[in-house]
Amino acid sequence: MNDKSSNISKRRRTARAKDNADYVAKRAEVLRAAAALFKQQGFHSTRLVDVAREAGLDRATIYYYAGSKEELLQDIVGGVLDTAIAAAEELRANAALTGMQRLHHIFVTLMASYEENYPATFVYIQEQMHQVGVQETEWAQAMMKRTRLFDRMLIDFIQEGIDEGDLRSDIPPRLHENALFGMLNWTHRWFVPGGGLTGYQVAESFWSIYTGGALTDAGRARMRTPLVLSAVTG
Amino acid sequence: MNDKSSNISKRRRTARAKDNADYVAKRAEVLRAAAALFKQQGFHSTRLVDVAREAGLDRATIYYYAGSKEELLQDIVGGVLDTAIAAAEELRANAALTGMQRLHHIFVTLMASYEENYPATFVYIQEQMHQVGVQETEWAQAMMKRTRLFDRMLIDFIQEGIDEGDLRSDIPPRLHENALFGMLNWTHRWFVPGGGLTGYQVAESFWSIYTGGALTDAGRARMRTPLVLSAVTG
Numbered sequence: 001m002n003d004k005s006s007n008i009s010k011r012r013r014t015a016r017a018k019d020n021a022d023y024v025a026k027r028a029e030v031l032r033a034a035a036a037l038f039k040q041q042g043f044h045s046t047r048l049v050d051v052a053r054e055a056g057l058d059r060a061t062i063y064y065y066a067g068s069k070e071e072l073l074q075d076i077v078g079g080v081l082d083t084a085i086a087a088a089e090e091l092r093a094n095a096a097l098t099g100m101q102r103l104h105h106i107f108v109t110l111m112a113s114y115e116e117n118y119p120a121t122f123v124y125i126q127e128q129m130h131q132v133g134v135q136e137t138e139w140a141q142a143m144m145k146r147t148r149l150f151d152r153m154l155i156d157f158i159q160e161g162i163d164e165g166d167l168r169s170d171i172p173p174r175l176h177e178n179a180l181f182g183m184l185n186w187t188h189r190w191f192v193p194g195g196g197l198t199g200y201q202v203a204e205s206f207w208s209i210y211t212g213g214a215l216t217d218a219g220r221a222r223m224r225t226p227l228v229l230s231a232v233t234g
Numbered sequence: 235m236n237d238k239s240s241n242i243s244k245r246r247r248t249a250r251a252k253d254n255a256d257y258v259a260k261r262a263e264v265l266r267a268a269a270a271l272f273k274q275q276g277f278h279s280t281r282l283v284d285v286a287r288e289a290g291l292d293r294a295t296i297y298y299y300a301g302s303k304e305e306l307l308q309d310i311v312g313g314v315l316d317t318a319i320a321a322a323e324e325l326r327a328n329a330a331l332t333g334m335q336r337l338h339h340i341f342v343t344l345m346a347s348y349e350e351n352y353p354a355t356f357v358y359i360q361e362q363m364h365q366v367g368v369q370e371t372e373w374a375q376a377m378m379k380r381t382r383l384f385d386r387m388l389i390d391f392i393q394e395g396i397d398e399g400d401l402r403s404d405i406p407p408r409l410h411e412n413a414l415f416g417m418l419n420w421t422h423r424w425f426v427p428g429g430g431l432t433g434y435q436v437a438e439s440f441w442s443i444y445t446g447g448a449l450t451d452a453g454r455a456r457m458r459t460p461l462v463l464s465a466v467t468g
Binding site: 169212 | 334360363364395399400401402403405409410412413414415416417418419420421423424431436439440442443444445446447448449450452453454456457
């Protein structure tokens, strides 16, 4: 229990249930303050009292808006996922687009969103994402449900790419997805915003490798001769 | 402290320092028993006493060979890395090979090794790999040093591929590496040995996407016309 008292925890729940506009606005401000601090000094060195100060609240009042910094992180990440789902739904609804255009756009959007909401997104992928499937909290179950919904849309875009003749059909849709989004998800172990490359540059480089391959035209011609691995192993 | 007594911990250190052949052979047997149990029932549900029984040792004697199951896991993973380094060194020494052949072979070898040593490799990537850079234990520092050595060889193979005209030079070597090995490393979140695909099939599919791209010939021709993302965003 991160709450200072169960009384304020009760008042917090009541305020949320009432859908009070002032409360909602102030809480959004608390979320922005938390996101800014996480970015500035990291998630693990940020305390809830720092968030309070940043949002202009005192030590006691912050608990009226948030039970813990983990709760704020979860809200930020939930918001990122909601935004991604909304973007995918918009792409799906746009009849002028091909599956490949939808896939490209959502891929670049995700990387930009990862960078924009860093390090909350980093902490989520590193520490929480693999646990939402087994955790039974309300948040974890809602995340799992929305992750599945988002995942289904990605697979649909890939299937469209295959049906429209753009993507190779000898690779199952799930492997296409794991190859493309595996490159992106693994960035959490090496990509830090503000380094040499922007998230956009990384995403476009990966997209160009995923679609066109890493070979030059000359390399492509040479690769048509199959590699003889026996020369290595035997 | 996982040791039952500091006395047996002292005896263990002495036995190792002496480089006793019987001790080394018995400890190798303990490692094999641990690997088999981790595979069979998972790392977290395996206790050191289970490893003792599997290796034909009693509860007390196992501590003569291993201080904890974490130590056994670290030894297994260290062995995997050593084997990978030896394979890369052999590939590097074989003057008949191109950079692309070296890269291909080490990529497939790594995935096979991941599968073969699962779940020790899984636990390492999920829980330990990202911490070896900051931990100060002797094991973590040795792993970091060997990881850097291995990483250097991968970058060299990629640079050879670029220099030999096979790999695109518009993508920096580090991005080539993160794209290719990112696909592979992310498999720890979705690939479970014994499912529908073997590690070899996954590795070869990813290799074919990395080298040749995920597009069909028709898709490749269409993609030469740049995507108009403004149709999506505007």
